[in-house]
Amino acid sequence: MQPGHIFVAQQRGINVIKMVGDVRLTLCISFDSFIEQMFSDAGFVSVVFDLRQALALDSTTLGLMAKIAITCERDFHFVPTVVSPDESINRVLESMGLEDIFEIVRSADTTMAKPEELTRIETETTQAKDKIIEAHKILMSLNDENKAEFRDLVECLEQE
Numbered sequence: 001m002q003p004g005h006i007f008v009a010q011q012r013g014i015n016v017i018k019m020v021g022d023v024r025l026t027l028c029i030s031f032d033s034f035i036e037q038m039f040s041d042a043g044f045v046s047v048v049f050d051l052r053q054a055l056a057l058d059s060t061t062l063g064l065m066a067k068i069a070i071t072c073e074r075d076f077h078f079v080p081t082v083v084s085p086d087e088s089i090n091r092v093l094e095s096m097g098l099e100d101i102f103e104i105v106r107s108a109d110t111t112m113a114k115p116e117e118l119t120r121i122e123t124e125t126t127q128a129k130d131k132i133i134e135a136h137k138i139l140m141s142l143n144d145e146n147k148a149e150f151r152d153l154v155e156c157l158e159q160e
Helices: 025-040 059-076 087-095 126-142 144-159
Strands: 005-011 014-023 046-057 081-083 103-105 119-121
Touching (some): 005 025, 025 059, 025 119, 046 059, 046 087, 126 144
Parallel strands (some): 014 046
Antiparallel strands (some): 005 014, 005 119
16 A cells, blocks of 8 residues: 655645545654644634545544544634545545535545645654554564554555
8 A cells, every 4th residue: 555645735824635645643643733733823714635645544544634624613613625536535534424524525626736835744753653563563463363454554654
């Protein structure tokens, strides 16, 4: 699976969050820091998630997306938009109840931020990633089911 990346851009208070590949826990420390900065910006107007190149989103990523949506509704009185033409991603969003807190646009033709406007969110803490890898390797050593369950995750983390 392609390692995940989160890119962000901001124009006139509109924040675009583009997720690419398999977005997992290792990016969430940095992503959470970005969320705090985004909401503290006096010029904040709205947020749009671009999931057109996302392959998978783990539950931690989905939880942080929900955090954004809940904060937008509570503090800014709007519902954020998710652009996602991928039916498997949309099924995950729906199964987690995210269609209730986001406007989901299934069109792939929506214009978003230009590639040169996007900044990649980097993993802030190598130690966190190392601890995640270590914990999952320990689980993998316990039995074959765990080994099969966590192999892709560990490989993805080790490639970053």
